[in-house]
Amino acid sequence: MPRVALFVTCLADAIRPSVGFAALKLLQDAGCKVEVPMQQTCCGQPAFNSGDTKDAGTLARRFIELFEPYDYVVGPSGSCVGMTRAHYPEALADDPAWAERARRLGERTFELMSFLVDVMHYKPTGVRFPATATYHDSCSGLRELGVFEQPRALLGAVGGLEMKPLEGNDVCCGFGGTFCVKYPAISNAVVSEKAAAVQRSGAQVLLGGDLGCLINMAGKLHRNGSPVRVYHAAEVLAGMADAPSISEK
Amino acid sequence: MHTSVLSFRARADVALTDPTLKLAIDRTTGTAERKRAAAVAAFPQFDAARDRGKRIKDHVIEHFDHYLLEFERNAIASGAQVHWASTADEASRIVVDLCRKANAKRVTRVKSMLGEAIGLPHALDAAGIERVETDLAEHIVQLGGDRPSHIVWPSMHRTREQVSEMFKQSHRVPHREETIEAMVDSARRELRDKFLSADVSISGANFLLADTGATCTVTNEGNAELTTSPPRMHIVTAGIEKLVPSLPHAFALLRLLVRSATGADVTQYTTFHCGPKKPGDLDGPEEFHIVLVDNGRTKMLAEAGLREMLRCIRCGACMNHCVVFRQMGGHAYGGTYPGPMGAVLTPVFDGLEKTRDLPHACTLNGKCQEVCPVDIPLPTLLRGWRDRSWREGLEPAAMRFGMGIFTFVASRPRIYRLGASMAVRMLGLFGRSGWIRSMPGLGAWTAHRDFPAPEGRTFMARYASGEGQRK
Numbered sequence: 001m002p003r004v005a006l007f008v009t010c011l012a013d014a015i016r017p018s019v020g021f022a023a024l025k026l027l028q029d030a031g032c033k034v035e036v037p038m039q040q041t042c043c044g045q046p047a048f049n050s051g052d053t054k055d056a057g058t059l060a061r062r063f064i065e066l067f068e069p070y071d072y073v074v075g076p077s078g079s080c081v082g083m084t085r086a087h088y089p090e091a092l093a094d095d096p097a098w099a100e101r102a103r104r105l106g107e108r109t110f111e112l113m114s115f116l117v118d119v120m121h122y123k124p125t126g127v128r129f130p131a132t133a134t135y136h137d138s139c140s141g142l143r144e145l146g147v148f149e150q151p152r153a154l155l156g157a158v159g160g161l162e163m164k165p166l167e168g169n170d171v172c173c174g175f176g177g178t179f180c181v182k183y184p185a186i187s188n189a190v191v192s193e194k195a196a197a198v199q200r201s202g203a204q205v206l207l208g209g210d211l212g213c214l215i216n217m218a219g220k221l222h223r224n225g226s227p228v229r230v231y232h233a234a235e236v237l238a239g240m241a242d243a244p245s246i247s248e249k
Numbered sequence: 250m251h252t253s254v255l256s257f258r259a260r261a262d263v264a265l266t267d268p269t270l271k272l273a274i275d276r277t278t279g280t281a282e283r284k285r286a287a288a289v290a291a292f293p294q295f296d297a298a299r300d301r302g303k304r305i306k307d308h309v310i311e312h313f314d315h316y317l318l319e320f321e322r323n324a325i326a327s328g329a330q331v332h333w334a335s336t337a338d339e340a341s342r343i344v345v346d347l348c349r350k351a352n353a354k355r356v357t358r359v360k361s362m363l364g365e366a367i368g369l370p371h372a373l374d375a376a377g378i379e380r381v382e383t384d385l386a387e388h389i390v391q392l393g394g395d396r397p398s399h400i401v402w403p404s405m406h407r408t409r410e411q412v413s414e415m416f417k418q419s420h421r422v423p424h425r426e427e428t429i430e431a432m433v434d435s436a437r438r439e440l441r442d443k444f445l446s447a448d449v450s451i452s453g454a455n456f457l458l459a460d461t462g463a464t465c466t467v468t469n470e471g472n473a474e475l476t477t478s479p480p481r482m483h484i485v486t487a488g489i490e491k492l493v494p495s496l497p498h499a500f501a502l503l504r505l506l507v508r509s510a511t512g513a514d515v516t517q518y519t520t521f522h523c524g525p526k527k528p529g530d531l532d533g534p535e536e537f538h539i540v541l542v543d544n545g546r547t548k549m550l551a552e553a554g555l556r557e558m559l560r561c562i563r564c565g566a567c568m569n570h571c572v573v574f575r576q577m578g579g580h581a582y583g584g585t586y587p588g589p590m591g592a593v594l595t596p597v598f599d600g601l602e603k604t605r606d607l608p609h610a611c612t613l614n615g616k617c618q619e620v621c622p623v624d625i626p627l628p629t630l631l632r633g634w635r636d637r638s639w640r641e642g643l644e645p646a647a648m649r650f651g652m653g654i655f656t657f658v659a660s661r662p663r664i665y666r667l668g669a670s671m672a673v674r675m676l677g678l679f680g681r682s683g684w685i686r687s688m689p690g691l692g693a694w695t696a697h698r699d700f701p702a703p704e705g706r707t708f709m710a711r712y713a714s715g716e717g718q719r720k
Binding site: 008010012013014015016017018020021024025028036038039040041042044046047048049050051052053055058059062090139140143144170171172174175176177179180181182183184185186187188189190191215216218219220222223244246 | 258261262265572573576577609610611612613614615616618619629632634635636637638639640644648649652653655656658659660662665669672673676683684693694696697698699700701703704705706707708709711712713716717719
């Protein structure tokens, strides 16, 4: 039984713990021994993308030390996992020994859906979610980690769930981490188009694999008065989507 | 209209509230995106071609000195006169001096973004030389008195309806029917005489062929052939990164360039220039000059974080697929080159201090690199500028201070946990209905969208009390 560390991510921790518990349950169901390192905080992505490579490096070293003892590190976010897998070696480029440690840990660090499918060959059983849904492919997961087929394969095993195509499914939603507050007007223009595409899809539910993007899209849909419900795909897969969605209370 | 005096933010805000501009951008980039996707799908070897294109460019970048000297030697042997310019000013001064030497009253210009980058249109106007733009889109830009907003479609910020109005107001015999063909005819009637009576023609180059000293220019209107033959003098201005070893290398890159830019298999015209009119030639210029422009390129060669940008073949695919560009168009970027490639290049030309907003105006979504025909890691290069801006102390003090505090807290889990719980409680207070519609400090978000109230306690607090744990 592989010993897996759950990398909860800041947004799941603070805003939507359900996503963390859904990830925990899925990993347990897939046959992992899951632990949650209680010393974990932020992966340092906001610092790195702001140009503050030194502080990003500080947080990267912390993360590596904390997660190194496990067989695998798994997080429910392509963006946070992309930071640790793709960008830690860049953030630590000045320090070859640490950069090498980052690369080695990166090989054992996975986004949740890709870990479940590619490593654990997991398929959900007995999960029902009667709804029509559409899927937004978050950019970091898609382009830094190649997450595309895995969530579709998993969702294909959910009873009653009908998937509808989303026009521009691989186009950025305008979140971009700190981008959305640095350039709110541009970000708004981008997410407005995304919300319109979601509404045109005719789906009742919007799914995705990254909370930042989901909160951005849910926030816009709610402001628009749209009835579309928004969930992290892990919540549906874990059979936890009977709770209120991100876009309702 | 000099938008460059405004800040990037102000220019973006202006662009975002212009529905006609948005319509024009959507029409052009939407078509470009569809056609490129179809062209790539119909060319199964695209990935292999992309890899080859990248290797050709990297090889030349590795051996710049060798190919530059080879090109110069062969160009001179073909009868061309070669000039070297290290800065934009020097380059445009060389061109204007050549025009003066030729007693030029009227010059024709074939669209060249390098010409824009070295300020040539302005320099010619200031020298009192009549400048005739021969590319249809550049003609529209000239009539409008503004600047190109895209490197492939310089007038993409104008709808055809606006262009129709402009032609009616300024052409001697304007079109009567509202069709594209009639509008093109109107431009042809207006421009054709001028093409034939110019004293000097100035063009750019898509490729410089080292083994022959020839230059290669692609157009869809044939203006690079039509307007460079009649005048007495032809001047080519080109950035030194346009070098390729020989013709097959140019064609390898051309296959990528055209598909990525317009989705066509080939351009309508692929024009080669090699030396002046030779004895026995029926026509051609008596003098042929090539101005090789550095303007920051050797600096990019020396800097690890920018070297890969020298691969750029100026197809425009990165901007056509950029969510930021597609909301506001090219003028908001303030430089000659817009979109992701422009956000990398403009700080090279204009200095980071004045342009540090550009590398930040990007969500780092990676689409630009995905569609780049020579695989330039644009997000990495943009982040590289952010890193440099941070190191040089150009980022706002509040940001630096905030990031310092954040790192301090995130390095201390107990304080971090406490902070997270407090933040969650605060968000809960403002979001009692389930949603936060406004909250101090959250204005940039809530101006446009709602923020979901947290579910309750943090994950870590709930997990610590035993929730979700199995034996």
